Amino acid sequence: MKKILLIEDEANIRKLLAYDLKLAGYEVDEASDGEVALQKALSNRYDLFLIDWMIPKIEGIDLVKMFRDKGLDGVMIMLTAKDEESNILEAFEAGVDDYITKPFSPRILLVRVQSHLKRHSSKKSQDFSGLKVDENKRKVYVHDELLQLTKKEYDLLTYFIRNANIVVSRDQILNDIWGFDYDGDTRIVDVHTFKLRTKLKDAPIEIRSSRGVGYILEEKE
Template sequence: MSKVCFVDDEQNIRRLVAYDLKQAGYDFTLCENGQEAYLKSKTEAFDVYIIDWMMPEMEGISLVKKLRSENNGSIMIMLTAKSEEEDLIDAFEAGVDDYLTKPFSSRELLVRIKAHLSRVQTKPTSTLVYKDLHINLMNRSVTHSDKPIELTKTEFDLLIYFTQNPSTVLSRDQILTKIWGFEYDGDTRIVDVHVFKLRSKLENTPLEIKSVRGIGYLLEISV
Protein backbone atom coordinates (compact mmCIF):
# COMPACT_ATOMS: atom_id res chain seq x y z
CA MET A 1 0.00 0.00 0.00
CA SER A 2 1.42 3.37 -1.02
CA LYS A 3 1.95 5.89 1.75
CA VAL A 4 1.01 9.57 1.36
CA CYS A 5 1.94 12.56 3.52
CA PHE A 6 -0.55 15.42 3.10
CA VAL A 7 0.65 18.78 4.42
CA ASP A 8 -1.75 21.74 4.69
CA ASP A 9 -2.50 24.22 7.46
CA GLU A 10 -6.24 24.35 6.66
CA GLN A 11 -8.12 21.78 8.74
CA ASN A 12 -11.11 21.55 6.39
CA ILE A 13 -8.87 20.73 3.44
CA ARG A 14 -7.03 18.10 5.47
CA ARG A 15 -10.35 16.46 6.39
CA LEU A 16 -11.63 16.43 2.81
CA VAL A 17 -8.43 15.02 1.36
CA ALA A 18 -8.16 12.48 4.18
CA TYR A 19 -11.60 11.15 3.23
CA ASP A 20 -10.63 10.84 -0.44
CA LEU A 21 -7.29 9.18 0.32
CA LYS A 22 -9.02 6.67 2.59
CA GLN A 23 -11.65 5.89 -0.06
CA ALA A 24 -8.87 5.37 -2.62
CA GLY A 25 -7.12 2.90 -0.33
CA TYR A 26 -4.00 4.89 0.56
CA ASP A 27 -2.19 4.79 3.87
CA PHE A 28 -1.73 8.44 4.81
CA THR A 29 -0.47 10.89 7.40
CA LEU A 30 -1.80 14.43 7.87
CA CYS A 31 0.46 17.33 8.90
CA GLU A 32 -0.53 20.95 9.48
CA ASN A 33 2.82 22.57 8.63
CA GLY A 34 6.16 21.91 7.01
CA GLN A 35 8.03 21.47 10.27
CA GLU A 36 5.70 18.70 11.40
CA ALA A 37 6.04 16.94 8.04
CA TYR A 38 9.83 17.23 8.14
CA LEU A 39 9.93 15.60 11.58
CA LYS A 40 7.63 12.83 10.31
CA SER A 41 10.04 12.18 7.43
CA LYS A 42 12.67 11.20 10.00
CA THR A 43 10.59 8.30 11.29
CA GLU A 44 8.35 7.35 8.36
CA ALA A 45 8.99 6.72 4.66
CA PHE A 46 6.43 8.20 2.27
CA ASP A 47 5.91 7.44 -1.41
CA VAL A 48 4.18 10.77 -2.03
CA TYR A 49 4.21 14.18 -0.37
CA ILE A 50 1.37 16.60 -1.16
CA ILE A 51 2.48 19.97 0.15
CA ASP A 52 0.74 23.33 0.44
CA TRP A 53 3.05 26.23 -0.41
CA MET A 54 1.91 28.87 2.09
CA MET A 55 2.06 27.56 5.66
CA PRO A 56 3.25 28.79 9.06
CA GLU A 57 6.52 27.63 10.67
CA MET A 58 7.93 26.16 7.45
CA GLU A 59 6.60 26.96 3.97
CA GLY A 60 6.02 24.18 1.50
CA ILE A 61 8.86 25.16 -0.81
CA SER A 62 11.27 25.20 2.15
CA LEU A 63 10.14 21.70 3.08
CA VAL A 64 10.74 20.47 -0.47
CA LYS A 65 14.24 21.96 -0.55
CA LYS A 66 15.08 20.43 2.83
CA LEU A 67 13.87 16.97 1.83
CA ARG A 68 15.62 17.07 -1.54
CA SER A 69 18.87 18.23 0.08
CA GLU A 70 18.74 14.99 2.06
CA ASN A 71 18.30 12.96 -1.15
CA ASN A 72 14.64 12.21 -0.49
CA GLY A 73 13.39 10.80 -3.80
CA SER A 74 9.68 10.70 -2.96
CA ILE A 75 7.10 12.13 -5.35
CA MET A 76 6.35 15.74 -4.35
CA ILE A 77 3.22 17.55 -5.51
CA MET A 78 2.81 21.23 -4.61
CA LEU A 79 -0.55 22.85 -3.87
CA THR A 80 -0.50 26.58 -4.52
CA ALA A 81 -2.63 29.60 -5.27
CA LYS A 82 0.40 31.05 -7.04
CA SER A 83 0.30 30.93 -10.83
CA GLU A 84 3.02 33.32 -11.97
CA GLU A 85 5.69 31.73 -14.12
CA GLU A 86 8.51 32.71 -11.77
CA ASP A 87 6.75 31.07 -8.82
CA LEU A 88 6.27 27.84 -10.73
CA ILE A 89 9.88 27.84 -11.88
CA ASP A 90 10.98 28.33 -8.26
CA ALA A 91 8.90 25.33 -7.25
CA PHE A 92 10.31 23.05 -9.92
CA GLU A 93 13.86 24.18 -9.25
CA ALA A 94 13.31 23.31 -5.59
CA GLY A 95 12.51 19.75 -6.65
CA VAL A 96 8.73 19.59 -7.05
CA ASP A 97 7.51 16.92 -9.49
CA ASP A 98 4.07 18.38 -10.12
CA TYR A 99 1.70 21.10 -8.93
CA LEU A 100 -2.00 21.79 -8.51
CA THR A 101 -3.48 25.28 -8.38
CA LYS A 102 -5.91 25.99 -5.54
CA PRO A 103 -8.82 25.48 -5.45
CA PHE A 104 -8.22 21.96 -6.73
CA SER A 105 -10.32 18.91 -7.51
CA SER A 106 -9.80 15.88 -5.25
CA ARG A 107 -10.42 13.65 -8.25
CA GLU A 108 -7.63 15.33 -10.20
CA LEU A 109 -5.30 15.03 -7.21
CA LEU A 110 -5.98 11.29 -6.96
CA VAL A 111 -5.46 10.85 -10.71
CA ARG A 112 -2.07 12.55 -10.50
CA ILE A 113 -0.99 10.51 -7.49
CA LYS A 114 -1.94 7.31 -9.31
CA ALA A 115 -0.15 8.36 -12.51
CA HIS A 116 3.10 9.19 -10.69
CA LEU A 117 3.02 6.00 -8.62
CA SER A 118 2.33 3.79 -11.64
CA ARG A 119 5.57 4.92 -13.25
CA VAL A 120 7.62 4.47 -10.10
CA GLN A 121 6.23 0.99 -9.45
CA THR A 122 7.23 -0.25 -12.90
CA LYS A 123 10.58 -1.93 -12.24
CA PRO A 124 12.57 -2.96 -15.33
CA THR A 125 15.66 -5.05 -14.74
CA SER A 126 18.27 -3.72 -17.14
CA THR A 127 20.87 -0.99 -17.32
CA LEU A 128 21.28 1.41 -20.25
CA VAL A 129 24.91 2.17 -21.09
CA TYR A 130 26.11 5.09 -23.21
CA LYS A 131 29.90 5.04 -23.03
CA ASP A 132 30.67 6.12 -19.45
CA LEU A 133 27.05 7.01 -18.66
CA HIS A 134 25.04 4.27 -16.93
CA ILE A 135 21.28 4.38 -16.32
CA ASN A 136 20.10 1.72 -13.88
CA LEU A 137 16.42 1.06 -14.53
CA MET A 138 16.02 -1.10 -11.44
CA ASN A 139 17.06 1.40 -8.79
CA ARG A 140 16.48 4.48 -10.98
CA SER A 141 20.01 5.78 -10.62
CA VAL A 142 22.37 7.47 -13.09
CA THR A 143 26.16 7.60 -13.00
CA HIS A 144 28.69 9.32 -15.26
CA SER A 145 32.33 8.25 -15.02
CA ASP A 146 31.32 6.41 -11.82
CA LYS A 147 29.99 9.63 -10.29
CA PRO A 148 26.28 9.83 -9.41
CA ILE A 149 23.98 12.27 -11.19
CA GLU A 150 21.14 13.15 -8.84
CA LEU A 151 17.79 13.23 -10.64
CA THR A 152 14.29 13.77 -9.31
CA LYS A 153 11.62 11.22 -10.14
CA THR A 154 10.27 13.40 -12.95
CA GLU A 155 13.73 14.08 -14.39
CA PHE A 156 14.44 10.34 -14.45
CA ASP A 157 11.11 9.64 -16.18
CA LEU A 158 11.95 12.31 -18.76
CA LEU A 159 15.39 10.83 -19.35
CA ILE A 160 13.95 7.37 -19.97
CA TYR A 161 11.34 8.76 -22.36
CA PHE A 162 14.05 10.51 -24.36
CA THR A 163 16.24 7.38 -24.46
CA GLN A 164 13.26 5.40 -25.75
CA ASN A 165 12.94 7.89 -28.62
CA PRO A 166 16.49 8.86 -29.69
CA SER A 167 16.90 11.35 -32.56
CA THR A 168 13.12 11.84 -32.55
CA VAL A 169 11.48 15.22 -32.14
CA LEU A 170 9.11 15.06 -29.17
CA SER A 171 6.59 17.86 -28.87
CA ARG A 172 5.84 19.51 -25.55
CA ASP A 173 2.33 18.06 -25.68
CA GLN A 174 3.71 14.56 -26.25
CA ILE A 175 6.05 14.93 -23.29
CA LEU A 176 3.29 16.40 -21.13
CA THR A 177 0.98 13.51 -21.94
CA LYS A 178 3.62 10.83 -21.37
CA ILE A 179 5.17 12.16 -18.17
CA TRP A 180 2.22 13.88 -16.48
CA GLY A 181 -0.64 11.78 -17.84
CA PHE A 182 -3.56 12.23 -20.21
CA GLU A 183 -5.68 14.10 -17.69
CA TYR A 184 -3.00 16.66 -16.90
CA ASP A 185 -4.25 20.05 -18.06
CA GLY A 186 -1.38 22.22 -16.86
CA ASP A 187 0.79 24.66 -18.74
CA THR A 188 3.49 23.27 -21.06
CA ARG A 189 5.99 25.49 -19.23
CA ILE A 190 6.29 22.62 -16.79
CA VAL A 191 8.01 20.68 -19.58
CA ASP A 192 10.51 23.43 -20.34
CA VAL A 193 11.52 23.81 -16.70
CA HIS A 194 12.16 20.10 -16.17
CA VAL A 195 13.95 19.65 -19.49
CA PHE A 196 16.20 22.63 -18.72
CA LYS A 197 17.19 21.09 -15.40
CA LEU A 198 17.74 17.64 -16.89
CA ARG A 199 19.78 19.05 -19.75
CA SER A 200 22.07 20.91 -17.36
CA LYS A 201 22.68 17.71 -15.38
CA LEU A 202 23.60 15.82 -18.55
CA GLU A 203 26.28 18.30 -19.63
CA ASN A 204 29.52 16.60 -20.76
CA THR A 205 27.79 13.22 -21.07
CA PRO A 206 27.08 11.30 -24.31
CA LEU A 207 23.44 12.45 -24.14
CA GLU A 208 22.41 15.90 -25.33
CA ILE A 209 18.85 17.22 -25.32
CA LYS A 210 18.39 19.80 -28.08
CA SER A 211 15.59 22.31 -28.48
CA VAL A 212 13.52 22.23 -31.66
CA ARG A 213 12.11 25.71 -32.04
CA GLY A 214 8.35 25.94 -31.84
CA ILE A 215 7.92 22.19 -31.33
CA GLY A 216 9.81 20.59 -28.47
CA TYR A 217 13.00 18.60 -27.96
CA LEU A 218 15.07 15.72 -29.26
CA LEU A 219 17.82 13.56 -27.78
CA GLU A 220 21.13 13.17 -29.59
CA ILE A 221 23.48 10.39 -28.54
CA SER A 222 27.20 10.63 -29.29
CA VAL A 223 28.81 7.31 -30.11
Protein backbone atom coordinates in the same frame (compact mmCIF):
# COMPACT_ATOMS: atom_id res chain seq x y z
CA MET B 1 -0.07 -0.01 0.39
CA LYS B 2 1.40 3.27 -0.81
CA LYS B 3 2.03 5.81 1.92
CA ILE B 4 1.35 9.54 1.51
CA LEU B 5 2.26 12.51 3.69
CA LEU B 6 -0.36 15.25 3.31
CA ILE B 7 0.97 18.66 4.39
CA GLU B 8 -1.81 21.25 4.60
CA ASP B 9 -2.61 23.80 7.32
CA GLU B 10 -6.29 24.29 6.46
CA ALA B 11 -8.01 21.58 8.50
CA ASN B 12 -11.13 21.28 6.32
CA ILE B 13 -9.13 20.83 3.13
CA ARG B 14 -6.70 18.45 4.81
CA LYS B 15 -9.44 16.23 6.23
CA LEU B 16 -11.32 16.12 2.93
CA LEU B 17 -8.22 15.19 0.93
CA ALA B 18 -7.15 12.62 3.52
CA TYR B 19 -10.60 11.02 3.37
CA ASP B 20 -10.54 10.79 -0.45
CA LEU B 21 -7.00 9.38 -0.48
CA LYS B 22 -7.80 6.75 2.14
CA LEU B 23 -10.94 5.81 0.23
CA ALA B 24 -8.73 5.28 -2.83
CA GLY B 25 -6.63 2.80 -0.86
CA TYR B 26 -3.70 4.89 0.33
CA GLU B 27 -2.24 5.13 3.81
CA VAL B 28 -2.21 8.81 4.76
CA ASP B 29 -0.34 10.72 7.44
CA GLU B 30 -1.19 14.37 8.04
CA ALA B 31 0.84 17.43 9.02
CA SER B 32 -0.51 20.93 9.64
CA ASP B 33 2.82 22.78 9.65
CA GLY B 34 6.33 22.48 8.27
CA GLU B 35 8.04 21.37 11.46
CA VAL B 36 5.66 18.45 12.00
CA ALA B 37 5.99 17.54 8.32
CA LEU B 38 9.79 17.50 8.50
CA GLN B 39 9.76 15.33 11.61
CA LYS B 40 7.38 12.82 10.04
CA ALA B 41 9.23 12.76 6.73
CA LEU B 42 12.54 11.94 8.40
CA SER B 43 11.12 9.22 10.66
CA ASN B 44 8.95 7.42 8.08
CA ARG B 45 9.15 6.39 4.47
CA TYR B 46 6.61 7.96 2.12
CA ASP B 47 5.94 7.19 -1.52
CA LEU B 48 4.38 10.59 -2.18
CA PHE B 49 4.18 14.03 -0.56
CA LEU B 50 1.32 16.50 -1.08
CA ILE B 51 2.70 19.86 0.02
CA ASP B 52 0.88 23.15 0.46
CA TRP B 53 3.20 26.09 -0.20
CA MET B 54 1.84 28.50 2.42
CA ILE B 55 2.10 26.58 5.69
CA PRO B 56 3.31 27.75 9.13
CA LYS B 57 6.83 27.41 10.54
CA ILE B 58 8.53 26.04 7.39
CA GLU B 59 7.08 26.96 4.00
CA GLY B 60 6.31 24.20 1.54
CA ILE B 61 8.95 25.32 -0.96
CA ASP B 62 11.62 25.11 1.74
CA LEU B 63 10.38 21.68 2.79
CA VAL B 64 10.82 20.42 -0.75
CA LYS B 65 14.44 21.62 -0.77
CA MET B 66 15.09 20.01 2.64
CA PHE B 67 13.50 16.72 1.57
CA ARG B 68 15.58 16.56 -1.61
CA ASP B 69 18.78 17.59 0.22
CA LYS B 70 18.22 14.72 2.64
CA GLY B 71 17.80 12.24 -0.20
CA LEU B 72 14.05 11.64 0.02
CA ASP B 73 13.01 10.24 -3.35
CA GLY B 74 9.23 10.14 -3.01
CA VAL B 75 6.99 11.93 -5.50
CA MET B 76 6.42 15.55 -4.45
CA ILE B 77 3.34 17.48 -5.57
CA MET B 78 2.94 21.14 -4.68
CA LEU B 79 -0.59 22.34 -3.90
CA THR B 80 -0.93 26.12 -3.91
CA ALA B 81 -2.92 29.19 -4.90
CA LYS B 82 0.29 30.67 -6.34
CA ASP B 83 -0.16 30.58 -10.11
CA GLU B 84 2.57 32.92 -11.32
CA GLU B 85 5.05 31.43 -13.77
CA SER B 86 7.93 32.43 -11.49
CA ASN B 87 6.42 30.42 -8.62
CA ILE B 88 5.92 27.36 -10.80
CA LEU B 89 9.50 27.53 -12.07
CA GLU B 90 10.82 27.97 -8.53
CA ALA B 91 8.94 24.89 -7.35
CA PHE B 92 10.24 22.67 -10.14
CA GLU B 93 13.77 23.93 -9.59
CA ALA B 94 13.39 23.01 -5.90
CA GLY B 95 12.51 19.44 -6.87
CA VAL B 96 8.74 18.98 -7.15
CA ASP B 97 7.34 16.47 -9.62
CA ASP B 98 4.05 18.26 -10.19
CA TYR B 99 2.37 21.58 -9.44
CA ILE B 100 -1.38 21.89 -8.87
CA THR B 101 -3.02 25.28 -8.37
CA LYS B 102 -5.95 25.84 -6.04
CA PRO B 103 -8.85 25.44 -6.34
CA PHE B 104 -8.63 21.98 -7.89
CA SER B 105 -10.87 18.97 -8.36
CA PRO B 106 -10.17 16.18 -5.83
CA ARG B 107 -10.83 13.67 -8.63
CA ILE B 108 -8.15 15.26 -10.80
CA LEU B 109 -5.74 15.21 -7.87
CA LEU B 110 -6.38 11.50 -7.33
CA VAL B 111 -5.76 10.73 -10.99
CA ARG B 112 -2.46 12.61 -10.90
CA VAL B 113 -1.43 10.92 -7.66
CA GLN B 114 -2.15 7.50 -9.19
CA SER B 115 -0.29 8.39 -12.38
CA HIS B 116 2.81 9.62 -10.55
CA LEU B 117 2.92 6.60 -8.23
CA LYS B 118 2.58 4.21 -11.15
CA ARG B 119 5.49 5.84 -13.00
CA HIS B 120 7.53 6.09 -9.81
CA SER B 121 7.02 2.38 -9.08
CA SER B 122 8.06 1.43 -12.60
CA LYS B 123 11.51 2.86 -11.84
CA LYS B 124 11.91 0.69 -8.79
CA SER B 125 13.16 -2.53 -10.25
CA GLN B 126 16.50 -2.20 -8.52
CA ASP B 127 19.77 -4.07 -8.25
CA PHE B 128 21.32 -4.02 -4.80
CA SER B 129 24.66 -5.77 -4.55
CA GLY B 130 23.56 -8.60 -6.85
CA LEU B 131 20.14 -8.87 -5.24
CA LYS B 132 17.52 -7.78 -7.75
CA VAL B 133 14.21 -6.49 -6.41
CA ASP B 134 11.32 -5.99 -8.82
CA GLU B 135 8.85 -3.92 -6.81
CA ASN B 136 6.22 -3.96 -9.55
CA LYS B 137 5.99 -7.76 -9.46
CA ARG B 138 7.06 -8.06 -5.80
CA LYS B 139 9.75 -10.56 -6.72
CA VAL B 140 13.33 -10.91 -5.51
CA TYR B 141 16.21 -12.62 -7.32
CA VAL B 142 19.57 -13.73 -5.96
CA HIS B 143 22.05 -14.23 -8.81
CA ASP B 144 19.04 -14.39 -11.17
CA GLU B 145 17.39 -17.15 -9.11
CA LEU B 146 13.90 -16.36 -7.81
CA LEU B 147 13.82 -16.20 -4.03
CA GLN B 148 10.74 -17.79 -2.47
CA LEU B 149 9.48 -15.26 0.06
CA THR B 150 6.24 -14.84 1.95
CA LYS B 151 4.47 -11.49 1.70
CA LYS B 152 5.79 -10.42 5.10
CA GLU B 153 9.34 -11.56 4.27
CA TYR B 154 9.22 -9.52 1.05
CA ASP B 155 7.99 -6.44 2.93
CA LEU B 156 10.70 -6.93 5.54
CA LEU B 157 13.49 -7.37 2.99
CA THR B 158 12.55 -4.28 0.97
CA TYR B 159 12.31 -2.34 4.22
CA PHE B 160 15.86 -3.37 5.16
CA ILE B 161 17.08 -2.45 1.66
CA ARG B 162 15.54 1.03 1.92
CA ASN B 163 17.34 1.42 5.25
CA ALA B 164 20.61 -0.24 4.20
CA ASN B 165 23.59 0.42 6.49
CA ILE B 166 21.29 1.86 9.16
CA VAL B 167 20.46 0.11 12.42
CA VAL B 168 16.68 -0.13 12.77
CA SER B 169 15.11 -1.05 16.09
CA ARG B 170 12.65 -3.88 16.61
CA ASP B 171 9.99 -1.36 17.64
CA GLN B 172 10.58 0.68 14.50
CA ILE B 173 10.33 -2.42 12.30
CA LEU B 174 7.19 -3.52 14.11
CA ASN B 175 5.54 -0.13 13.60
CA ASP B 176 6.55 0.23 9.95
CA ILE B 177 5.86 -3.34 8.79
CA TRP B 178 3.15 -4.64 11.11
CA GLY B 179 1.55 -1.27 11.84
CA PHE B 180 0.96 0.88 14.89
CA ASP B 181 -2.19 -1.08 15.79
CA TYR B 182 -0.31 -4.39 16.18
CA ASP B 183 -0.31 -5.28 19.87
CA GLY B 184 1.77 -8.46 19.77
CA ASP B 185 5.32 -9.15 20.92
CA THR B 186 8.40 -7.74 19.19
CA ARG B 187 9.74 -11.30 18.99
CA ILE B 188 7.70 -11.69 15.82
CA VAL B 189 10.31 -9.42 14.20
CA ASP B 190 13.08 -11.80 15.29
CA VAL B 191 11.20 -14.84 13.97
CA HIS B 192 10.61 -13.36 10.51
CA THR B 193 14.11 -11.88 10.31
CA PHE B 194 15.66 -15.26 11.18
CA LYS B 195 13.72 -16.94 8.36
CA LEU B 196 14.68 -14.17 5.96
CA ARG B 197 18.37 -14.40 6.90
CA THR B 198 18.27 -18.14 6.20
CA LYS B 199 16.85 -17.55 2.73
CA LEU B 200 19.54 -14.93 2.03
CA LYS B 201 22.43 -17.29 2.81
CA ASP B 202 23.66 -17.20 -0.82
CA ALA B 203 23.07 -13.47 -1.28
CA PRO B 204 25.93 -10.93 -1.23
CA ILE B 205 24.15 -9.07 1.57
CA GLU B 206 23.27 -10.04 5.10
CA ILE B 207 21.06 -8.85 7.91
CA ARG B 208 23.09 -8.55 11.08
CA SER B 209 21.87 -8.27 14.62
CA SER B 210 22.74 -5.16 16.61
CA ARG B 211 22.65 -6.44 20.17
CA GLY B 212 19.97 -4.87 22.28
CA VAL B 213 18.82 -2.59 19.46
CA GLY B 214 17.65 -4.27 16.27
CA TYR B 215 19.06 -5.14 12.85
CA ILE B 216 21.15 -3.71 10.02
CA LEU B 217 21.45 -4.80 6.38
CA GLU B 218 25.00 -4.65 4.99
CA GLU B 219 27.11 -6.12 2.22
CA LYS B 220 29.00 -9.26 3.12
CA GLU B 221 32.71 -8.72 3.62
